[in-house]
Amino acid sequence: MDLGLQGKKALVCGASQGLGFACAQSLVNEGVEVVIAARTLSALEQAQQTLTEQQQMWAQKHHSKAFGVHIECADVTSQAGRAQIKRNHPEFDILVTNAGGPKAGDFRQWQRQDWLDALDANMLSPIELIKSYIDPMMAKGYGRIINITSSAVKSPLSALGLSNGARAGLTGFVAGLARQSVAQGVTINNLLPGTFETERLRSNFTHQANMQGLSFEQVIKDRLDKHPAKRFGSPHELGQACAFLCGIHSGYINGQNILLDGGSFLGS
Numbered sequence: 429m430d431l432g433l434q435g436k437k438a439l440v441c442g443a444s445q446g447l448g449f450a451c452a453q454s455l456v457n458e459g460v461e462v463v464i465a466a467r468t469l470s471a472l473e474q475a476q477q478t479l480t481e482q483q484q485m486w487a488q489k490h491h492s493k494a495f496g497v498h499i500e501c502a503d504v505t506s507q508a509g510r511a512q513i514k515r516n517h518p519e520f521d522i523l524v525t526n527a528g529g530p531k532a533g534d535f536r537q538w539q540r541q542d543w544l545d546a547l548d549a550n551m552l553s554p555i556e557l558i559k560s561y562i563d564p565m566m567a568k569g570y571g572r573i574i575n576i577t578s579s580a581v582k583s584p585l586s587a588l589g590l591s592n593g594a595r596a597g598l599t600g601f602v603a604g605l606a607r608q609s610v611a612q613g614v615t616i617n618n619l620l621p622g623t624f625e626t627e628r629l630r631s632n633f634t635h636q637a638n639m640q641g642l643s644f645e646q647v648i649k650d651r652l653d654k655h656p657a658k659r660f661g662s663p664h665e666l667g668q669a670c671a672f673l674c675g676i677h678s679g680y681i682n683g684q685n686i687l688l689d690g691g692s693f694l695g696s
C-alpha cells in the first residue's frame with residue numbers, strides 16, 4: 429500500500445534507538461524526510477547513518493531523490509531543546525512525540541520535583557511540541573501527530589505511578605484537541621506500547637531481576653509465560669503502525685489510544 433507520504437517532513441523525538449528509531453525507519457521507507465532528535469550525539473549520528481543508507485536504497489528503488497535525514501541533538505523535555513528544533517525546522521507534516529519514561533518506585537518516596545519532572549517529560553513536552561507545530565499543519569490542511577505513550581494508560585502498573593499519572597494527563601488533553609484539529613486534516617493519536625524489545629525494556633528487566641533476586645533470564649521467561657503472544661513486540665511492528673497512522677488513508681482515525689501489546693490487556 430502506498431501511504432502517500434513521499435516528500436513529507438517528520439520530526440521524530442527520542443529517535444536514536446528503540447521505538448522512536450523504529451518509527452523513523454518506517455517513515456524513511458515511505459519516502460519521508462526525517463529529523464530525529466535525542467540527547468546523545470554519537471548515537472544520533474549512528475542512527476542517521478543507518479537511516480541515510482535506508483533512504484538511499486528507497487530512492488534508488490523508487491527512482492526518486494533522497495529527501496534527507498537530519499539530526500537534532502536536543503533534550504525535548506527542555507524549553508531550550510524544543511526551541512532549537514523549532515529554529516532549525518519551523519514546520520513539519522508529521523510529529524512523533526517520545527522521550528524516556530519516568531522512574532519506577534513507591535509514591536511515598538516521591539517529592540514534588542519528581543512529579544514535576546515526570547509531568548514535564550511525559551505530558552507538558554508533547555503538549556508544547558504540539559503547540560509549536562499544529563497551527564501550520566492545520567493551515568496546510570494536513571498533519572499527523574502521534575504520541576508514543578504506554579499501555580500503562582489503560583492498564584496502570586503500580587510501580588509506575590509517575591508514568592501512569594503524567595501520561596493520563598497527556599491522554600486527556602489530546603482527546604479534546606484531536607476533535608478541534610481533524611476538520612483541518614490534522615489527526616492526533618496515541619500509540620500505547622506493551623512490552624517491546626528495546627534497551628529500556630532490557631534495563632527494566634535488569635532492575636526487576638535485581639529487586640526480586642532473580643536472574644535476567646528468569647524475569648524474561650516469567651513475562652513470556654504470562655504473555656498471550658508468548659513473545660515481546662518488535663520495534664519494527666510499532667514503527668509500521670506509526671507510518672500507517674501518518675499516511676493519507678488514516679485521516680479518519682483520530683483521537684484514539686491504540687494498544688500494541690499482543691492482547692495482554694484483558695479487555696475488548
Ligand SMILES: NC(=O)c1ccc[n+]([C@@H]2O[C@H](COP(=O)([O-])OP(=O)(O)OC[C@H]3O[C@@H](n4cnc5c(N)ncnc54)[C@H](OP(=O)(O)O)[C@@H]3O)[C@@H](O)[C@H]2O)c1
Nearest residue numbers: 442444445446447466467468503504528529623624626628
Ligand atoms: N519498550 C517498551 O516496551 C515500552 C513499553 C511501554 C512504554 N514505553 C515508552 O516508550 C518510550 C520509548 O521507549 P523505548 O523502549 O524506545 O526507550 P529507549 O530504547 O530507551 O529509547 C529512548 C530514546 O529516546 C531518547 N530520549 C530519551 N529521553 C529523551 C529526551 N529527554 N529528549 C530527547 N530524546 C530522549 C533516547 O536517546 P538519549 O537518551 O540519547 O536522549 C533514545 O533515543 C518511553 O517513554 C517508554 O517509557 C516503552
